[in-house]
Amino acid sequence: MTLFLRRTFPLILTFLFGVAAALQYYIPHPVSEAALTEVSVWLRIILGFAMILGIASLSHVHYAKIRMRTAGWGYSLVVYLSMAATVVVGVWSRGQEEGTGFGWIYTYALLALQGTMFAILGFFVASAAFRAFRARSKEAAVLLLAAILMMFGRVPLGEYLIPATGPMAGWLLNVVNTAARRGILIGISLGGIAMSVKIIFGIERSYLGGRD
């Protein structure tokens, strides 16, 4: 019975829902549409539980770090404190942000911290460009030239100094970049289809936890 619940039953469910979802797309019958409406609500409920699982997993990892006093365990404490404070204040404020403590945390902590994290990227990109962007080979030289052309042609000053760089950067994006991206996308999509078929037919079972 345990083996049935742990392996066979999930495989049956995966097969049924996988085949039904694929067929549903091609059958726009009212019954099929009603089924999709119902299932789309189920999906969101299941994802809600996934969020609980995520919080539990995060709490477990950081609890272990605090208990073992591993390097940087203080940061784990910060995770706990900030998460608890936000949840308590959020519930107290009934999820409303306007003029509440929850709104204050959002504006003066989350917004400021995330903005700062993103802003410092510019400094590191500049530093990395100086140290690592070197024409060590022909391929690296091509990459270097393309990067310089893009940086030149995508800002008004570059286009003002050499007007041709704007259309050249546009050509790089629209032709060279699109061709490469499309190749990658087709490859990813074919891989996705192959993996989906393997999962639906129970050939790929690693999602069950590897205890096949």
Place this chain on the structure above:
Amino acid sequence: MKDLASKLLRMDRRVIFILIALATLIPLLRPIGFPIRISPEVKQVYDYIESLPPGSVFLLSLDFDPASKPELYPMAVALLNHAFKRNLRVVGMTLWVTGTGMAEKVVSGIASEHGKRRGVDYTFLGYSPGGTNVIINMGQDLAAAFPTDHYGERTADLPVMQGVTSLRQVNYVVSLAAGTPGVESWYLYGKEKYGFELGGGVTAVIAPGLYPFLDTGQINGLIGGLRGAAEYETLIGMKGKAVAGMDAQSATHFIIIGLILLCNLFYFLTPRMRIRSFTGTQDGPGSPQEARR
């Protein structure tokens, strides 16, 4: 000369940080205002909104968090100004929970500047958990995905939502995205099945990945990065934060180009270092010496 090049190649990274800080700050304080060329992909979004008759339903999904605010917030401001000017019915929402407060502020803020009434001319649906599944849910039954709007009003009763029961009745969707769920999700799970027109506004990092979708008409236009936002501000004749930021972006780009050129010049002037960098034994990228600098 070789010694000087070698020394400069080992320049303290804080010097580069100061250069970047100055290149950002000075143009922001003393803007020059270089002319901005309008790219076809941004113009296509503008033209489509221009072509919509008043009363059409325009759904703006603000799928980003505060980290991407400098690039995407000006886009939201410009698009909302355009939509309200055109008297479209505006429906705002987000698929990113951390973007909810910011998204609500920009939608209600711009609406009040245009004298629009909440629930009648616009609404903000807020956030609903489920990521991309919310799009499918909205396509099937919008009121099931968002039974109430962000302010607790029943979605089905709102005058602005009259006649809109699913995504099939929405005329134009623009997703301002900083990742997934974002523009690709709206195409795969929304436009493909429910048939609305879709445009995208994304950070500069994501934009190159969406050009294949633009080329095939899967999205009808693309606003990429701060540059795209500046172009849109120019198109609607309301120069704001994006246009102001373009001078700073010009300066930082030129600093980075200068640094790359100098780095390569020094690199070819110092053959010994070139060998060391190849082997990675001394101060190549990733070495402890490199990290300390």
